[in-house]
Each structure stands twice: as structure tokens, then as C-alpha cells.
Amino acid sequence: DTAVSQTPKYLVTQMGNDKSIKCEQNLGHDTMYWYKQDSKKFLKIMFSYNNKELIINETVPNRFSPKSPDKAHLNLHINSLELGDSAVYFCASSQVSGETEAFFGQGTRLTVV
């Protein structure tokens, strides 16, 4: 049983399109995150939700909109995709924000052409 699962694994799309990435965790954790990993493998947090409430928004363009319908799900919607959005996006969850280990999904490789 996968602890943190995200779909799709690969996403290739044209500039200007809108796309969504879905994430689900079955660990019963209260906190979920989205991280972006760039081509140099640098991991940067984008958003953090605790019990469906946004607690971190790290100066991400407002074309990115996270949605948490319940504490087990955190989806990421991206409007008007740009070339620079190409990256691997990781969903993660943890029991306590920043104080317990985060469990990561397998990542979604987004390529904008």
C-alpha cells in the first residue's frame, strides 16, 4: 500500500495550458506539502497545509493554486503553464509540521514545451 501517492507520474504539456497534479496520503498525517525540485535537484517548499488549512505559501506565483478537500488530499493546480515550470513536483506528508519526518511521493515530472 503506497503511503503517499501522486498522479500523474509524467506530464508533458504545452505552454499556456492548465494542469493538475493529485496527491493522496493514507498515513493519517495532519500536514501535507508540495515541493518543487529543479533541474539541479534543489528542493524548495511551495506550500504546506495542516488539516486542510494553508500554513505556508513560499512566494509561489499565484498561477499555482493548491486545494485540500480533506486532510488526506492535497492537489496542485497550475494555470497558464510556462517553460520555467518544468520540474519534478513532490507531494509529502508528515504528522507534525517540520518536526517529524516527511514521507514523499514518487514525484511528478512536469515538462512544458
Place this chain on the structure above:
Amino acid sequence: AQSVTQPDIHITVSEGASLELRCNYSYGATPYLFWYVQSPGQGLQLLLKYFSGDTLVQGIKGFEAEFKRSQSSFNLRKPSVHWSDAAEYFCAVGGGATNKLIFGTGTLLAVQP
């Protein structure tokens, strides 16, 4: 501000040799420290973590790390490296009011026969 530095971008070791990957952190309070490993095309897997107590922590796959407050370091070690250990290794710090994990830039480990 909290930060993590991994001074070595790329390290190559021979199979069977010992390994030490360096990690230095900047954090105002007692940090929560983590080491993660990322194999190509995969998500991040937790190797070990330090919250409090014994400063030498044991992790999975034969890895250990030592927390040294005086040096603000949390170096990862393994006495004998296996070819399957070739991967990207990330140090991370979290805790308190940060509500997030802050990652270092990673160290790419290559293992030669």
C-alpha cells in the same frame, strides 16, 4: 534564517570504502535533523533522523549520523559503501515555528567498482 549547507556537490568512492557526507545547518533553536536519499527517478526516502537524546543515530541501510551542536553539523557516515548506495543524498532541518523541512542542495554519490 534557517539554512542547510552540503559542501560537497559530488563525491566518488570505491565500493567497500568508508563514506562521510557533510552537512552543516543554521538554526536558532534545537533542530530536528534528517537525512534522505533519492535514487534516480524516485522520491525521497528517509535514512535517519535526530530529534534529541543520543547524538549518534543509526538509520537504515547501515548508515549513521552524528549530531555535533558545537560544529552545527550532522554528518552522514557508512563504514563500507555498496554499489547500490549510489544516489543523491539530502540533509534537511526542521522544527519549531518553521512548519517545514529545509533541504540542502544535495550530494551526488557515485560508487566505483
